[in-house]
Amino acid sequence: MSSLRPTLDFLLYDWLQAERLNGRARFADHSRETFDAVLDTCERIAREKYAPFNRLIDTEEPRFDGEKVILPQATHEAHRAYVASGMVSAAQDYEEGGMQLPYTIEAAAGTFFGTASVSMGSSLLTKGNANLLMVHGTEMQKAVFARNEFGGRFTGTMCLSEPQAGSSLSDIVTRATPDGGDFEADPLGARYRLKGNKMWISAGEHELAENIIHLVLAKIPGPDGKLVPGTRGISLFIVPKKLVDSDGRLTGERNDVALAGLNHKLGWRGTTNTLLNFGEGKFPVRGGAGAIGYLVGKPGEGLRCMFHMMNEARIGIGMAATSLGLAGYYASLAYAKDRPQGRPVGPAGKDPAQPQVRIIEHADIKRMLLAQKSYCEGALALLLYCARLVDEQHTGTPEAADEARLLLEVLTPVAKSWPSEFCLEANSLAIQVHGGYGYTRDFPVEQYWRDNRLNMIHEGTHGIQAADLLGRKVVMEGGKGLALLAGRINATIEKAIQRPDLSEHANALGQALQKVGAATKSAWATGNPSDALANAVPYMQAFGHLVIAWTWLDVLLALPAGSTRSADEGRVRATRYFFHYELPKIPAWLRAVETRDPTCATMPEEAF
């Protein structure tokens, strides 16, 4: 993990100039020193409490003893250390007990946990859950639920999917009915009884904290007793595992939320992934049927509230994928510097009496290392850029905040999907660098690869992200978001083109931008969404490559003129790798998009 800190420092301070955030009122007390103190603390906790146990949590998968879910002791200790550091509430207001830390720094600090042991968790969902309540909850809901989540007493989940409704949330059938005539009088919020099953619920059951606060999407039946079809009918509820009073104290009553099963996954095994039954009578509560839940926001606005949380979660998944990619890069780099095998190509390597060289001296090993560096550091830069946009959205001038919002709309699907695909590929290369050792469980890289395979699925699959990007984000508000992004990319090009060492890249980026723009138009030329979206994933792959190429070129503009530092040479090389080996893939992906190729969409089922 030796290279992560200097990489973060460079991206945060030399490139994004994060220390300037203290010019904003919210961050006025901060400085590079306070930021560094946070990074130091997280780096230390991750090194001491997370990294040593990453293999343990893979082999000692969560299990249910009939009453409780058993997690390794190390997971409890890591969670305690994380909570004690104050990181759960770091971004919150001082008056909430937070430290008003910029999200940029919080996101950067998160990579220490992600590289050390991604599935031990860093309270991503708890933070998202509590943040949602801070925006959409009542004062009482904030005080009772959100604050106790920030304080570490409670953890949080998000319960969207159901066994029959994964990507298609409009088809959920969890039902919420008013709980008695006085249901609206409950100080914790209008009280409902929920019945239904929720699938893929991360951290849905465990003993890490006093209580688990589920945020649950459910439908309130209409007067005819039927559920409203579609997403309009969806409302949002707080469903605590154990009931609490209006001071946040446990009442001693278990709510009717029961673990129906643990999903046994190929990776990411440190976190439980559960099927939960709500209101099926396992734990009857207060003499009624159904789990007790409290409405958040207005009926029918559940999905809108939840989307607030999902965008944050998506950036978090991108960061997790990137962290795993970086972990594999560092592991394979260390291995390549250590492992002797073979001799140089050509005359110099012909003498077998000479000792073997370390594999980092072979061109193909360097290629695989440079590809990893280029993918993972590029993704890291993009995600920090997005995090910086989040801070801009919250603390910038109205105009800058709106631009940041729009850019985030366009960039979020890329920030979630690109790392989940290409940092997974990086993990595969990390295995390959290790040769046979890479596929054994004696080395960490195979676990990174397995852990990373979830990221292309959870929090919205690749297909969902691609439909979001091409179907909504690049066309919304008259294409304003895309135009804004193009403006930023062009600004980078204009600077780079004046530099003899960067003008070739600048031209290549300009052509790629032009090509992606034209493909966007061609995709929509018939105005028919099924034509446009038939090749949405290849579009997103090309779009992502454009964005990462832009990010790298922009990063290079931050290098000191005439730098002779090795790290800067590394950045120049990683950029060159991306422009020479990766950017040329864009036309291949866009070919199908431009032509609205119907080969797949019109494939008859019986022909498979």
Next chain:
Amino acid sequence: MSSLRPTLDFLLYDWLQAERLNGRARFADHSRETFDAVLDTCERIAREKYAPFNRLIDTEEPRFDGEKVILPQATHEAHRAYVASGMVSAAQDYEEGGMQLPYTIEAAAGTFFGTASVSMGSSLLTKGNANLLMVHGTEMQKAVFARNEFGGRFTGTMCLSEPQAGSSLSDIVTRATPDGGDFEADPLGARYRLKGNKMWISAGEHELAENIIHLVLAKIPGPDGKLVPGTRGISLFIVPKKLVDSDGRLTGERNDVALAGLNHKLGWRGTTNTLLNFGEGKFPVRGGAGAIGYLVGKPGEGLRCMFHMMNEARIGIGMAATSLGLAGYYASLAYAKDRPQGRPVGPAGKDPAQPQVRIIEHADIKRMLLAQKSYCEGALALLLYCARLVDEQHTGTPEAADEARLLLEVLTPVAKSWPSEFCLEANSLAIQVHGGYGYTRDFPVEQYWRDNRLNMIHEGTHGIQAADLLGRKVVMEGGKGLALLAGRINATIEKAIQRPDLSEHANALGQALQKVGAATKSAWATGNPSDALANAVPYMQAFGHLVIAWTWLDVLLALPAGSTRSADEGRVRATRYFFHYELPKIPAWLRAVETRDPTCATMPEEAF
């Protein structure tokens, strides 16, 4: 597995016209009926004895109880059924107890086992081992070792790698010294004592058969007691786990071959993968030090003998990778036909009161299924073509046999590497089609993906295959192999270009061929191997895509004119997918090759 048989039938009979092989004297007794009987038998054994236990062998990994390696009972039963079917010796002469089955049919039959449970094994190494002895062994070695392997009494291994020498075989240090003054008089072959450690030995220890016959590469020290550096010093030895007499009976003596460790892998867990110690004194034998081994062939010719076995093994690995890809394709196709989720894009899908559609109706799911079909059936076709070349090499006219040999030289690295990369990608798509269910161990696809990850490494890594292809095969004999392949590709183009429905593909293939040819020249333009080979892997990726595109186009030429069969429509679509979505990637890979891009090769170590 419902679609495998008709696919094999089409490729074998409609495309490769395998039944014409009975025009050759060796296969004169055969007919489509006898071939079909073999396929029927293998399909049944795979369905009954392999497929039901594929998850079991993943969860009940081989373990060592201190004395023996324990494998699940199911593995023993599968092995017995396979041996009883006569498939181990199917390709051997009648007088050897074989059925003189063409390799083409044997390879096709192997896919049933590969799709059912790849790591339960189908005696790939035993066959390769025994085949090698049939070519390079003495009459006694054939009788005692090879025949008992073909008969199922013994199994075989190949022991090449050592902990310090994986890809770099010239660096092995296992030492073989003459065993006494009469060492040359042993009827089983010149007798040596071996000392050393062998790593990654598949099926290196188990109780499936009476004995295990190790084929071991080792060096005979020179008069100065030193090992000859490089591959020139390597010799080949038969080292049985248990000693046998010249009638093949066990003498009751355990040879000094000891299990030093089982490798714990991320996949392919049905087969042991071992570290073996030879001659370290665990089982002292006949009062001397070292494991007893019998020389095969001449001293110093070990690698040449072993290469005979490695090419076969490499085609076998390509077939295993392809089988895993197909297994994932069939599983995800069945899932997609069954799983309702979401609604069509566009106006038709706007009404949430309508029931959900099955996911196979979504364009992006079709894309992922068609990609799998295109990769895996394309790879299957190539591998059967290679198998047909093996038969040609053995039974064709001298001219045809030599052409087949040369084509195999060029195609073997592709046949090994391309499926291991792209059928792995197919397995990832199979997971993706399943959504969250895909990453759980309740569905088979995550195991296919893990099992397949070994194939890019064992039997020569991707890097080794690429160096073999660009560094040796396309330039050997003055580029004759490449020219021959180009001739075959051009012959396909010439036929296809006359067909209005195929002329577009034919033109695209012609351009790709031209581009690969030009890149080959550019790579070698300086004559410097380190320039040429710096981008050997991207070259191999492009080359592989060219070969698969050619294979698909040639397959289409075998369709009956005006066919309206769904299966043929599927082949047309899979080809179109490959030409529209995959072939355009070639220029991106070749860019670095053509320019001999030094970005990776000259990357300074400290800049990573």
